[in-house]
Amino acid sequence: MFVSLKLILAMDEFALIEHFFKIPAIQRADVVYGIGDDAACLTVSSNHQLFVSTDTLVAEVHFLSSWDAYDIAWRAVMVNVSDMAAMAVYPCWISLALTLPYYDEHWLNRFAKGLHAALHQFNIALIGGDTTRGPLSITLTIHGTAPIGVAIPRSGARIGDTIWVSGDLGGAAQAVAFFKQNNENVSEPILLDKLKRPCPRLDLLPFLRLYASAAIDISDGLGADLNHLCQRSSVGACITSKAIPIHPLVKQYQGLNAIDFAINGGDDYELCFTTSIKNTRLFMDALAQTQHRCYPIGVIEKKSGLRILNEQLEINELIIHGYCHF
Amino acid sequence: MFVSLKLILAMDEFALIEHFFKIPAIQRADVVYGIGDDAACLTVSSNHQLFVSTDTLVAEVHFLSSWDAYDIAWRAVMVNVSDMAAMAVYPCWISLALTLPYYDEHWLNRFAKGLHAALHQFNIALIGGDTTRGPLSITLTIHGTAPIGVAIPRSGARIGDTIWVSGDLGGAAQAVAFFKQNNENVSEPILLDKLKRPCPRLDLLPFLRLYASAAIDISDGLGADLNHLCQRSSVGACITSKAIPIHPLVKQYQGLNAIDFAINGGDDYELCFTTSIKNTRLFMDALAQTQHRCYPIGVIEKKSGLRILNEQLEINELIIHGYCHF
Secondary structure: OOOOHHHHHHHOOOHHHHHHHOOOOOOOOOEEEOEOEOOEEEEOOOOEEEEEEEEEEEEOOOEOOOOOHHHHHHHHHHHHHHHHHHHOOOEEEEEEEEEEOOOOHHHHHHHHHHHHHHHHHOOOEEEEEEEEEOOOEEEEEEEEEEEOOOOOOHHHOOOOOEEEEOOOEOHHHHHHHHHHOOOOOOOOHHHHHHHHOOOOOHHHHHHHHHHEEEEEEOOOOHHHHHHHHHHHHOOEEEEEHHHOOEOHHHHHHHHHHHHHHHHHOOOOOOEEEEEOHHHHHHHHHHHHOOOOOOEEEEEEEOOOEEEEEOOOOOEEEOOOOOOOOO | OOOOHHHHHHHOOOHHHHHHHOOOOOOOOOEEEOOOOOOEEEEOOOOEEEEEEEEEEEEOOOEOOOOOHHHHHHHHHHHHHHHHHHHOOOEEEEEEEEEEOOOOHHHHHHHHHHHHHHHHHOOOEEEEEEEEEOOOEEEEEEEEEEEOOOOOOHHHOOOOOEEEEOOOEOHHHHHHHHHHOOOOOOOOHHHHHHHHOOOOOHHHHHHHHHHEEEEEEOOOOHHHHHHHHHHHHOOEEEEEHHHOOEOHHHHHHHHHHHHHHHHHOOOOOOEEEEEOHHHHHHHHHHHHOOOOOOEEEEEEEOOOEEEEEOOOOOEEEOOOOOOOOO
């Protein structure tokens, strides 16, 4: 989804492009919110809302064309499913726009198998799309519906809310680092799976709906995505360095640099969400009765921007730098 | 939208790709119809349906990157709006996936202007999307809603129905021919507008809803698209050569070959639709009271396949050949 201009200027001139589309040509009463959240929210009946999100994956940018097409399809679906998870909405339907440089039956068979397997996992119907000849890229548009009022937007974080992440961070970025070093065969299939087979956290939806005030998925990196959430909520945040769950293999490979991978590495597709002062204890109690683990990493503050409490108990401004997939 | 395999085998191995996605991984009760029509039809409430269609435009395939970006955006929107028109559904929302090779402020300004102007024309809200770096392409996913029962699918044509087209054909293909001859500056802005500024026929929606039994938009060519309509309706058709409205400039430039441009040339985005025996006269009477012109070109028959009555009053099988944009 389109992200905010302010952060972008610090990140990547390319993301700035989205600025050009922010001035709405048309305001419609049935658009509850459009550009700026994980998915657009649209009124479709007196008691239900429709959620729509689009993600494009370009070869050599978001994946390598040398990958098994099964994994490419899987990743494309899951990246989109994660946008629905971030809204606490169950996905229903997906449309596929596939651009391919040439006809390759083996590739297509693998891609279709991966696509169908991924859709099957979450009971999502493929409803149509378009196939064109051109440089390899995949655009999926995913749809979900929910009763009015149950979805969790980015904009609901309030001062004093606890900030949570749903799992270990940095693993996918470590896998990307291996690829960049031509170190593909490093014996860490766990990390490669983090990158190629992300698991969007639909399993947390019942908790989000009951306890969360705001949520976003971590695709660009914890720092960048928490910043999106704070900007949409008109708040700031302070997170605690040692509370951030870092993937153990990232610690092993990166040592002191591991925290940077956890904060600025993208592609993990865990969730970052907030719980109100009232709900935090209720959420912890509910969580304790399950196998799920979530990690409280900080608190929402009035002052805009992101800060981090380091191991020396100093509070510094959190430096966010752009995350490039490949 | 994905088209039928049978026709594809006669057209373009590339379109065959869609075969791989036809085996549904998931059947959902809320999918009224998915792959195979101009748009998917989905149940969103007890009295409304959602319609979704996706089209990708790739540079040098569907447009030339040398074009004014205003025109590229305009065309991208209108191609998608036409899919809604073909269902007799008013479009509401669109999401944009834009892939660009590099940051070009002038290009983006022009593209955004064209996009907003096109969306403004039909009261469509831009609800989100994704911007990525890569070879230039544009994927739009368009959404519309309609009360249950008012949309016109491809599948409703019945034996004896009259076949109509909504306007002159072949003009856009003639413009493509000029481009292929590097004849861009030929003094026929009318034809270039046919290609660059298609006008989807939303103006005909009230008539379609009242009188049409089946409808499709003419993007791949009259022959190919009528064939899609007939296959979805399990019928065939016979059309009359001299009844087909050919753009006068195509006649001028192509002479005897003009009929081939009208039948096999794509990109016109007129509508092809059918009216039942009972409704045909009512439709003609209603049309006569307006400025609209539509052209009866043939009749739906039991025998599958397409036939054409030529000027010598011979009936031959209609030869469809694939249409390549550029």
